[in-house]
Structure formats: C-alpha cells, structure tokens
Amino acid sequence: MIYFYIFISSIFVNNFILSRFLGLCPFIGVSKRLSASFGMGIAVTFVMTIAGAISYLEFNFILKPLKIEFLDTIVFILTIASTVQLLEMLLQKYVPFLYNSLGIFLPLITTNCAVLGVSQLNILYDYNFLEALVFDFSSGLGFTLAIILMAGIREKLEFGNVPRSFRGVPIAFIVASLMSLAFLGFSNLVKINK
Numbered sequence: 001m002i003y004f005y006i007f008i009s010s011i012f013v014n015n016f017i018l019s020r021f022l023g024l025c026p027f028i029g030v031s032k033r034l035s036a037s038f039g040m041g042i043a044v045t046f047v048m049t050i051a052g053a054i055s056y057l058e059f060n061f062i063l064k065p066l067k068i069e070f071l072d073t074i075v076f077i078l079t080i081a082s083t084v085q086l087l088e089m090l091l092q093k094y095v096p097f098l099y100n101s102l103g104i105f106l107p108l109i110t111t112n113c114a115v116l117g118v119s120q121l122n123i124l125y126d127y128n129f130l131e132a133l134v135f136d137f138s139s140g141l142g143f144t145l146a147i148i149l150m151a152g153i154r155e156k157l158e159f160g161n162v163p164r165s166f167r168g169v170p171i172a173f174i175v176a177s178l179m180s181l182a183f184l185g186f187s188n189l190v191k192i193n194k
Contacts (some may be wrong), residue, residue, distance in 0.1 A: 003134045006127075008140035012186040016146060017146040019177055019187075023114030027147055028172055030105050038144070039098040040105060043087055045140025047109050048118050051076070051083040055119035068164035075085030075112075076083040078120040084110045114143060149179060 008072050016022045023044070030040045055076045063069050088106055091099040099106065109115060118139050122132040162171050 002081065002131065006134050006139040011142040011145060012183065015142040015146055015183055016117065016139055017143060018176075018183040020114075020117065023112050023143060024119045026105050026108060026112060027150060027176070028169065031147050031150040031154055031172070034148065034151045034155060036101045036178040037147045039095075039102055040138075041144025041147050043091070043098075043106065044109060044112065044115065044143050045137065046081050047087060047112075047135045048143070049133070051115060052139075053081045053129075053133055054079050054083070056122050056127075056132045059123055060129075061096075066092065072123065073116070074117070076116055076167075080115050081110045081121070090154060103187055114139070114152050137191070143173045145181070147185075150175065150186075170189075183194055 014020060017024065017027050026040055026044070031037050052059075052192070055072075056076055058079065063072055063075065084107065087109075088099070091106070118136050121134060125131075125135070127135060150172070151179055154172060157171055157175070166174070
C-alpha cells in the first residue's frame with residue numbers, strides 16, 4: 001500500500017514542478033509545443049528513474065560504508081550527467097526528430113534540479129530500493145503531467161486574446177501559478193507518516 005501512496009503523492013501532491021518548484025527551466029522553455037513537451041517529459045522520467053536508482057545504490061553501498069556521505073551531491077551530479085549523455089546518444093541515433101526538437105534543453109537535464117532533488121529525497125525519506133524506484137518513476141510522471149498540461153494550455157493561448165504585455169513568458173508564469181494553486185487542492189489527498 002505504501003507504493004501506491006508514494007506513486008499518487010509524487011504525481012499530484014508533491015509534484016516537482018507545481019509543489020516543489022524544481023525543474024522550472026525546462027518547464028517554461030519546452031512547454032511551447034505539446035510534442036516537444038511529451039518528449040522532454042519522457043526523457044526526464046527516464047533520467048530520474050535510472051539516475052535515482054543508481055544514486056541510491058551508490059549512496060547505500062559505496063558512500064555510506066566508506067563514511068563519505070558528504071560527497072553525495074558530487075557523485076549524484078556525475079551519475080546524472082552520465083545518464084543524460086547516454087540518453088542523448090540514444091535519441092540522436094534512434095529518434096533524431098525528438099533529439100532536434102529538444103535542442104539545448106536535452107543536455108540541460110543534467111542541471112535540472114528536479115533530477116538531483118529526486119536522488120537527494122530518496123536519502124532524506126530513507127526509502128528502501130523499491131520505494132525509491134517507485135518515487136523516482138512517479139516523480140518523472142508528475143513532471144511529464146505538469147509539462148504536458150502546460151503545453152496544452154500554452155498552445156490554446158496562442159489563439160486567445162492575450163494582452164500584448166502578457167504574451168509569452170508572463171502569461172506562462174501566470175498559468176503556472178494557477179496550475180500550482182489547482183494542484184494545491186490535492187495536498188490533503190495522501191498523508192505519509194514516515
């Protein structure tokens with residue numbers, strides 16, 4: 001039952017973008033088109049899941065036994081960078097359209113604080129490996145949900161009567177804040193006492 005709570009909580013209650021405000025750079029930058037947003041969401045979910053699982057193993061089986069836990073951030077960043085490099089090579093070879101549409105935002109996943117946040121929160125919440133894996137994957141799904149919703153709204157706003165001073169990034173921030181308020185309604189949905 002705890003896995004279900006972690007899953008629902010990570011997607012709706014503690015969404016990385018709309019509740020924790022992590023990963024806003026790709027959220028605002030890539031959410032102009034639905035297809036690019038979906039691709040970015042899948043890429044971030046992949047990186048979060050793989051890098052989070054590897055970081056969990058590194059922390060618990062290397063850093064902790066050697067009593068060098070203070071190096072966790074450096075090790076996690078190297079793990080994330082390696083995972084993103086692998087993903088970039090795979091996309092360039094097998095899905096060139098997605099690789100080209102993501103552009104500069106693909107290598108920027110390396111510096112996406114949401115990906116690093118997942119690895120850090122696995123340790124903070126003291127999850128076991130399976131709980132951490134569910135948390136990593138569902139956090140990525142929450143990121144994907146938020147960025148797809150934002151892209152859908154922004155595509156509709158292109159045809160709306162938005163005042164000139166609010167066009168572009170200003171209306172995107174207004175929409176993001178309203179989405180955050182809407183997701184705040186989920187805050188009492190799941191309570192985990194860990």
